[in-house]
Amino acid sequence: MPELPEVEIMRRYLEAASLDQEIQAVQFYDELDKIYHSSREELREALVGARFTATERTGKFLFVQISRGGWLHLHFGMSGTLELFRGDELPKYTRLTWDFASGERLAFRDLRKFGVIALTPSPAEYLKAHGIGTDLLEIDFKDFEAALHNRSVAIKTALLDQKHFAGIGNWIADEMLFDCGIHPQHPCGKLTSEHYRCLWEAGRQIVQTAVEADTHYGDFPEHFFVQYRKKGALHPDWPESPVEKLTVGGRGTFIVPAKQRM
DNA sequence: TTATATGTTCGATA
DNA sequence: TTATCGAACATATA
Secondary structure: OHHHHHHHHHHHHHHHHOOOOEEEEEEOOOOOOOOOOOHHHHHHHOOOEEEEEEEEEEOOOEEEEEEEEEEEEEEEEEEEEEEOOOOOOOOEEEEEEEOOOOOOOOEEOOOOOOOOOEOOOOOOHHHOOOOEEOOOOOHHHHHHHHHOOOOOOEEEHHOOOOOOEOOOHHHHHHHHHHOOOOOOOOHHHHHHHHHHHHHHHHHHHHHHHHHOOOHHHHHHHOOOHHHHHHOOOOOOOOOOOOOOOEEEEEEEEEEEOOOOOO
């Protein structure tokens, strides 16, 4: 579930669950070591006996400051999530736990193992090394437009690219394009300034609404496209134009054909 | 059995 | 050198 709003909710959850608690142990449950981008030894050494003291987030990239120095980076991939628990019964798909002196344990769960757990000297350094742009809520319209206006790729592909602005994922991209009545395969650079303006505003509004609803889809407004994001579904504003599925940039993409013409 | 899933990275190609 | 495309990654479920 992790796009910008989901990661923001995770950031708040992690703060509430763990800030300023002593980390008594770190335990590893991914036998492939797939998601540990720092070694087990480095992670243990950096974290055991330390505390988390602050958090930061850019797009889908979460960072946790370590009292002893340095930062921990968390990325949730396609299926990562955090869950607080107690005792020996691990939540399903737990890949790592931080065990606090209080007896509470924080699990990093991740069915598909596309997540990342890594040490880094600072968020800025990590983001620069990975070519990640400004958070979607931070970028101003001028820079947003500049990042899009001279490109030839499909607009949806450009929205999903984290290089210039970060945080948009598959469902938010579809939501933005639906809001603005833009076909996802429309060449990015051929849109008008009004289109870019609409996308910029829609992106901010969608993210803010999703965060306010705790990313619980059931609490989203009825007109949110994500609620009808499946083949054949009928959006209440377009009952005569069933949702169609296509593939754009290798990603499943849903549109209301009558509203989103090329 | 085959396709798909809310993401990123890497190699090939233009 | 830069931009774009497609496959790959690991696992469960329809």
